[in-house]
Every structure is written in C-alpha cells, then in structure tokens.
Amino acid sequence: MQIGKISTVFKVYDAMMGSGKTTQIIENIRTAEKDQNFLYITPLLDECHRISGTTYDPEDVLKRPLITTEDDTSVHYAYLDDAPLKERRFKHPSYKGGNKAESLQYLLKNKENVVSTHQLFMNLTPNMLDDAKDYVLIIDETIQVYDVYTEHSSTELEALFRLGWIHVDDDAVTLRFNREKYGDNGGDPTGTKYENLATMCDLGQLLYVDQKLIVWELSIDTLRSFKEVWIATYMFEGSQMSAYLKSYGVEYELIRFGNKPSQIKHLVTISDNKFINEIGTKTTALSSSQFKSNKKALCEQLSKNLDNYFRNHVKAKKSDRLWTSFGRSTFSNCWITL
Numbered sequence: 001m002q003i004g005k006i007s008t009v010f011k012v013y014d015a016m017m018g019s020g021k022t023t024q025i026i027e028n029i030r031t032a033e034k035d036q037n038f039l040y041i042t043p044l045l046d047e048c049h050r051i052s053g054t055t056y057d058p059e060d061v062l063k064r065p066l067i068t069t070e071d072d073t074s075v076h077y078a079y080l081d082d083a084p085l086k087e088r089r090f091k092h093p094s095y096k097g098g099n100k101a102e103s104l105q106y107l108l109k110n111k112e113n114v115v116s117t118h119q120l121f122m123n124l125t126p127n128m129l130d131d132a133k134d135y136v137l138i139i140d141e142t143i144q145v146y147d148v149y150t151e152h153s154s155t156e157l158e159a160l161f162r163l164g165w166i167h168v169d170d171d172a173v174t175l176r177f178n179r180e181k182y183g184d185n186g187g188d189p190t191g192t193k194y195e196n197l198a199t200m201c202d203l204g205q206l207l208y209v210d211q212k213l214i215v216w217e218l219s220i221d222t223l224r225s226f227k228e229v230w231i232a233t234y235m236f237e238g239s240q241m242s243a244y245l246k247s248y249g250v251e252y253e254l255i256r257f258g259n260k261p262s263q264i265k266h267l268v269t270i271s272d273n274k275f276i277n278e279i280g281t282k283t284t285a286l287s288s289s290q291f292k293s294n295k296k297a298l299c300e301q302l303s304k305n306l307d308n309y310f311r312n313h314v315k316a317k318k319s320d321r322l323w324t325s326f327g328r329s330t331f332s333n334c335w336i337t338l
Contacts, residue, residue: 008223008227008229009228010229012252012255014234014254015232015257015259016234016261019257019259021258024257025230026084026085028230030088037111037112038137040140043140051085052077052090053084053085077091089112090113091114092114092116100120101120104124105131125203137229139230140232142236144218146215146216146217148215149214165178165194174204174207177189177201200216223250237254271309276305279302
C-alpha cells in the first residue's frame with residue numbers, strides 16, 4: 001500500500017441465510033450520506049435487479065434492465081415504485097459503446113452507484129479503479145480469490161519462459177511479464193493474445209507454485225482501492241477469502257447476528273435409508289475426482305436416489321426441492337433431473 005494512503009476499512013456481516021444480511025445492508029445504503037457512492041457486486045443478475053430496484057423483460061436472456069429514456073451521455077431505468085434503494089439510482093454496466101468493464105469504469109468516474117456481478121469484478125484492472133477511492137464496495141457472498149490459471153497451456157507457458165517473456169519475481173512465486181524481451185525487439189502486448197497475461201502479471205495475480213502450477217490470485221490492491229469493503233456471507237472465518245485477507249495482514253470487523261445453528265437443528269433430518277445412502281458409503285464416493293472419472297454412471301445413480309428420496313420418502317413437490325454440490329464445471333454434460 002502506498003505511504004500516506006488511508007487504509008481501507010473491512011467489515012464482514014456474518015449471518016446464516018435468512019437472517020437478513022441483505023436487508024441490513026440495503027438499510028445501511030438507504031440511510032447513508034447522499035454523496036456516499038456504492039459498488040454492489042453479487043453472484044446473480046436477478047440479485048442485481050433486486051438491489052437496484054430495476055426489472056427486465058422475461059424473454060431477454062441477458063436480463064438487461066428496462067430503460068425509459070436514454071441519450072449519448074445518460075440512461076434512465078424503470079425503477080420499481082416500492083424499491084427501497086430507488087432514490088440511489090443504481091446503474092448496471094452495459095455493452096453499449098464498448099464492453100462492460102469499460103462501462104463500469106465510466107460509471108465509477110461519473111460517481112454513479114453501480115450494481116454488477118462477481119464475474120465482471122474479477123476482471124478489473126488498476127486503471128479502472130482510479131475513481132474507486134471514495135466508494136464503498138459491497139461483496140454479496142465471498143468472491144473467488146484463487147483459481148488454477150488455464151488461459152494458456154503449460155506447453156505454451158514453458159515456451160514463454162524459454163523466450164524470457166515471463167519470469168518469476170524475487171519472491172520466488174510471483175509471475176512477471178518482461179516487456180523488454182517481448183517480441184523480436186521488445187514491444188507492447190496490448191491487442192495481442194498475451195495482453196491479459198501481461199495485465200495479470202502486472203497486478204501480481206499469477207503465482208508459480210512448485211514450478212509446475214500457475215495459480216491466479218485476486219490482487220489485494222483491487223480491494224484496497226476502495227474506501228470501505230463490506231462482505232455479506234456466513235461462516236467467513238472458515239472461508240478461503242478470510243485466509244487470503246489474513247495472509248496480507250488485513251484486519252476486518254466481524255459482525256455476527258441472526259439465527260444460530262442450534263435454533264434450526266430441529267428442521268434438519270438426515271435419511272438413514274441404507275439403499276439410498278449406499279452411493280456414498282466410501283469416503284471419497286462423492287468427491288470431485290470421482291465425478292470426473294465416473295461421471296455418467298455416478299450422476300445417473302445419484303439422480304435416481306435423489307428422485308426416490310424426494311418423491312417417496314419426504315413426498316416433496318418439485319417447487320420445494322433443493323440440492324447443492326461443488327462447482328458446476330465438474331457437472332458439465334452431467335444432468336441431474338429432480
């Protein structure tokens with residue numbers, strides 16, 4: 001962090017689902033000073049509309065907000081009359097005039113309140129955050145702070161190492177892009193297939209682990225670009241993001257409230273049906289590696305067992321059924337119908 005820069009304040013609203021985290025934050029935004037600006041990021045587009053008070057055409061797969069009027073410099077949405085944050089006039093980044101990242105940068109520069117998805121936030125660069133110093137960033141659910149880097153193959157990256165275009169920094173882990181050696185006589189990767197790689201190296205986002213694995217890490221400077229960061233989640237202390245903040249010495253205020261697990265324990269029933277549970281007998285039976293190696297058979301059996309449980313044991317209607325698992329990528333081409 002630069003000397004003289006005011007430290008970013010981090011607050012974590014830690015409460016169980018249904019305890020009113022979002023309601024609390026909405027009220028905090030509503031009652032904040034009128035000149036305080038907010039960037040609210042959330043996993044789903046539907047939640048973007050819930051926060052902003054906008055709506056969209058059900059037939060629009062992109063779920064773009066309905067617009068009343070627009071001109072070359074401004075857009076006016078159709079806000080719902082009963083939306084609690086209607087007066088804050090939250091804006092959505094759009095594709096008009098470029099891409100969503102450029103749109104977000106424009107909105108921040110013009111001191112607009114903005115609502116967006118996690119995915120767009122992950123692609124921000126330092127230049128886009130020059131105007132974020134007066135903003136409160138709100139993260140609805142923890143964001144991904146680490147991921148395996150797959151944009152370029154290991155073979156291609158090995159070639160870049162040999163050419164000297166990329167190298168490991170003095171800390172023996174951070175990957176850097178060497179512009180002086182890029183190309184035949186040195187050059188700028190802007191506009192080439194390596195532009196994104198160079199940007200992430202500039203941000204210190206790529207880590208070379210055990211000389212074989214490149215891991216993407218969210219730049220801590222991205223979060224430190226904001227006046228305050230509010231995180232709404234549950235069991236934050238056990239999360240990857242908590243460990244990430246602690247690794248950078250970031251202190252945060254933990255605000256716990258709402259129901260305790262003991263208060264809803266009576267609502268949880270674990271089936272003791274041996275036939276249905278047989279699929280998970282082995283310790284690693286439903287692990288990510290098992291789904292990758294035995295995807296079709298495992299998904300088919302799991303689908304039958306879940307349907308059997310919902311239909312015959314608890315007699316739950318489809319509208320009352322809920323199931324969850326690890327990341328969706330493991331389930332590509334694997335459908336579980338309930």
